[in-house]
Amino acid sequence: MAGAENWNDAAILAVRPPKNRVDPRRPYAYLVEPECSASGVIEDVATIFLTNRECPFRCLMCDLWKNTTDERVPVGAIPEQIDFALAELPPAKHVKLYNSGNFFDRQAIPREDYEAIANRVASFETVIVENHPRLCGDDCLRFRDLLAGKLEIALGLETIHPEVLPRLNKQMTVEDFQRAVRFLTENEIATRAFILLRPPFLNEAEGVEWALRSIEFAFDVGVQCCSVIPTRDGNGAMEQLHGDGAFTPPTFRSLETVLAEGLAMCRGRVFVDLWDAERFFDCQRCGTARRDRLQRMNLTQKVLPMVSCTCEATG
Ligand code: SF4
Ligand SMILES: [Zn+2]
Numbered sequence: 078m079a080g081a082e083n084w085n086d087a088a089i090l091a092v093r094p095p096k097n098r099v100d101p102r103r104p105y106a107y108l109v110e111p112e113c114s115a116s117g118v119i120e121d122v123a124t125i126f127l128t129n130r131e132c133p134f135r136c137l138m139c140d141l142w143k144n145t146t147d148e149r150v151p152v153g154a155i156p157e158q159i160d161f162a163l164a165e166l167p168p169a170k171h172v173k174l175y176n177s178g179n180f181f182d183r184q185a186i187p188r189e190d191y192e193a194i195a196n197r198v199a200s201f202e203t204v205i206v207e208n209h210p211r212l213c214g215d216d217c218l219r220f221r222d223l224l225a226g227k228l229e230i231a232l233g234l235e236t237i238h239p240e241v242l243p244r245l246n247k248q249m250t251v252e253d254f255q256r257a258v259r260f261l262t263e264n265e266i267a268t269r270a271f272i273l274l275r276p277p278f279l280n281e282a283e284g285v286e287w288a289l290r291s292i293e294f295a296f297d298v299g300v301q302c303c304s305v306i307p308t309r310d311g312n313g314a315m316e317q318l319h320g321d322g323a324f325t326p327p328t329f330r331s332l333e334t335v336l337a338e339g340l341a342m343c344r345g346r347v348f349v350d351l352w353d354a355e356r357f358f359d360c361q362r363c364g365t366a367r368r369d370r371l372q373r374m375n376l377t378q379k380v381l382p383m384v385s386c387t388c389e390a391t392g
């Protein structure tokens with residue numbers, strides 16, 4: 078396996094580029110987009126990217142720290158950010174409150190704000206937050222009880238590859254993940270899993286194989302929805318791994334394969350993350366059409382005919 082050395086917190090921090098400047102009173106982004114809901118209907122989902130304190134974990138591939146503060150944001154700042162975004166956004170049925178880390182990290186989202194946050198999102202049918210599997214405990218239940226709608230928690234599984242997962246420095250085992258899903262399911266909290274396509278240390282074929290194995294594992298332990306993220310560079314460490322030959326981003330074709338095979342499992346919803354998908358295009362003639370096909374597959378949860386192009390002969 079390429080890239081022999083292990084990356085710890087200090088090594089990962091040492092190669093980071095600077096953070097972006099953020100305002101603790103404003104979300105750093107917000108948008109509404111359609112998604113296939115748990116009931117199989119396409120519905121609008123608002124996503125609010127909350128500005129808050131950086132996640133205490135230092136995952137090797139993570140660049141979410143870029144839009145975070147160094148200090149805990151004051152009580153009241155998160156509800157204010159939600160007010161700001163909701164005033165700007167068109168209506169939606171569901172809301173994602175994504176905080177570049179873990180919603181139930183008390184240094185990120187102050188517990189004192191839970192009630193005010195729940196009141197702000199009372200009109201949404203589902204409230205989706207992201208959280209580390211090892212931070213799933215009583216605070217999740219407290220927040221669930223404050224919500225008018227259903228709570229769903231997105232958990233980073235990343236990969237179940239036994240050698241790669243420890244090397245991602247996520248401080249989590251597959252047993253931690255399984256325990257978290259069981260706890261949340263028993264407490265009527267829905268779950269989705271983030272899965273990396275081709276994390277470092279894997280070749281293209283292994284990247285596809287382990288993404289599919291990870292999706293299967295997530296469904297086996299009770300997750301209802303899997304979101305596949307093509308592994309990107311952009312955080313310093315990943316560029317270095319790229320230079321050392323230990324990381325290569327996945328091809329667009331692999332993204333197509335994983336979505337098609339993930340949907341064919343018929344175990345639950347499977348999405349691929351198409352944010353900045355252009356960077357994975359390997360053919361400029363068919364790239365846009367192929368991205369649009371995956372977008373329609375995300376929305377319909379059906380495998381659609383492949384886009385044909387002359388590049389297939391060489392791809
Ligand atoms: S737990 Fe999530 S937000 Fe925190 S470093 Fe890892 S990937 Fe990034
Ligand atoms: Zn092509």
